Amino acid sequence: MAKKFSPKGFGSAAVHGGHVQDPNYAHQTPIYASSTFVYDTAEQGMKRFSGAEEGYIYSRWGNPTFKEPEAKITALETFGLNIEAKGILHASGMAAISTLLLSTLKAGDKILTHYSLYAGTDDILRLLLPHFGIEAVVLDLRDLNKAEEAIKNDASIKLVYLETPANPTIQIVDIEALTTIAKRHNLLVACDNTFATPYLQQPLKYGVDFVVHSTTKFLNGHGTAIGGILIGRDVEWMKTKITKTHRMLGGNSNPFDAFLLTLGLKTLELRMERHCGNAIQVANFLSQHPAIAKVNYEGLASHPEHDIAKKQMRKPGGMLSFELKEGFEGGKKFMDALQMCTRTVSLGTVDTLLCHPPSMTHFSVPKEQREKYGITDGLIRMSVGIENIEDILSDLEQALSV
Incomplete structure (x- = not known):
């Protein structure tokens, strides 16, 4: 059964958050090393595919070992906040960023971002998105006037993408101020929180719509597994369009890396x-x-x-x-x-x-x-x-x- 208590401390949430008792009463969440899952009847299979019944189908679509780290990281990003959110585990931070960008932007849209991003993110903005008709506008967003001017003068900007502290210059942008500007113009805001982790910084607190992590880094903490997560505060959108994009792109995690991530999170x-x-x-x-x-x-x-x-x-x-x-x-x-x-x-x-x-x-x-x-x-x-x-x-x- 799920643990029913509400932890008062972040460390307790890191240890116990998201854990559901395994049917065989294993202490740790087991590694479900199965690519696919079976059904008792054809009708049950139909219900699962249609969404009428909850259950696992195929590990690209979800796996029991993914559930705990998804719930645990989401609990940490919302700890102490009255915010509902949903997380989807990915094969890497870049997979999570790809799902984010390709589910929120379309041809003709622009993304506003700032100097000094992780090189992989810079590459996808500079080299890949233009092939889909999506353009990146890169400015020094530490200058709030520049940010507001760019947004006011270009209706094609649909998403503001932040990374703070930024890689590798440790530049800091003001999450609250930039999100306030973006929301005045009905824009989505995403923040890469890899360097800070939810222990140090919670972007959702400031109205950000999406948070991404390379879970490979501090969240895992031991250099044993590649992973990423995308967390969104619009739970219904996460369950529908975002989930559909994630599944189509195939950037799913795997049970072994998810298990190692769960262990690492407990000492965050x-x-x-x-x-x-x-x-x-x-x-x-x-x-x-x-x-x-x-x-x-x-x-x-x-x-x-x-x-x-x-x-x-x-x-x-x-x-x-x-x-x-x-x-x-x-x-x-x-x-x-x-x-x-x-x-x-x-x-x-x-x-x-x-x-x-x-x-x-x-x-x-x-x-x-x-x-x-x-x-x-x-x-x-x-x-x-x-x-x-x-x-x-x-x-x-x-x-x-x-």
Whole structure:
């Protein structure tokens, strides 16, 4: 049976939210490794396909192992808020974004977004959507006047897409202010909440219509599974058009990755506390180091959107980036010198991960565009892990001294 209590704490919701007792009384939600599901009668099959009876049909359409992480993440995004929403688990964050864009936009529509997005998102906006007759309008949405002017002067804009903190420059946009502007003009608003997680930031609180995550990152927390989720506050729309698009695109999750995500979510609060506590110490250390030209971290008073971050985030996050004075070659030399910290793309795992966006995650973005967005040749992105802080700082110190 479903747990009937309403948790008072976020950590309790992360552990118990969305869990329904398995018929065989397994402690953990089982892995339903089945591509398809059977029916007692032909009539039952007809009822399930028509929607007259609830039940599973085919794992591309849904699987019992998906149910708990979908409900759990939705519960965390709405924790403490009087908001109903529905989440749909996907094979990746990009699959979730694809479902969002292709179910809300059509030929002739435009999407308004801002500088410094995840490179995969930038690619889909720049290289794929134009083939469907959909155009991206990219502006510095930290300037609210620019945002309002663009929306007022272009009736083709139908969706405002936000990513805050932004990848990899840690730019912050004002979710509440931009959503207020968008809603004055009856536009949809979506927000990528991957960097912050619902523990630090809840975009639905500010009127956002859709939230997307790469669950591969902080929500899983251990680098063991790829995944994504799309959460919408219009439950009926999520159950109908959004679900139909998701199923047609085939970006479904799988039972094994969903199971690993469920396990990771249970320690989200604990991990985020340590990520955040370590990150502010790393940011303070780097901001005083002579080899560093600039540190991008919303927890520093020097960050241009520090006050906005304080308004919409519970704490500064576990992500930061910094510019090396020696540029591209300095970035390569620094990366090669790391000993404990991990050289890799991705983020949000328990170990500290560093990458060089100009040569790695954002290599596909044209150099002129990268620099315009603040992705300089010497930029290093850092996902601060939960190791002991003295070990993280020691590794950074020796790598910067090479």
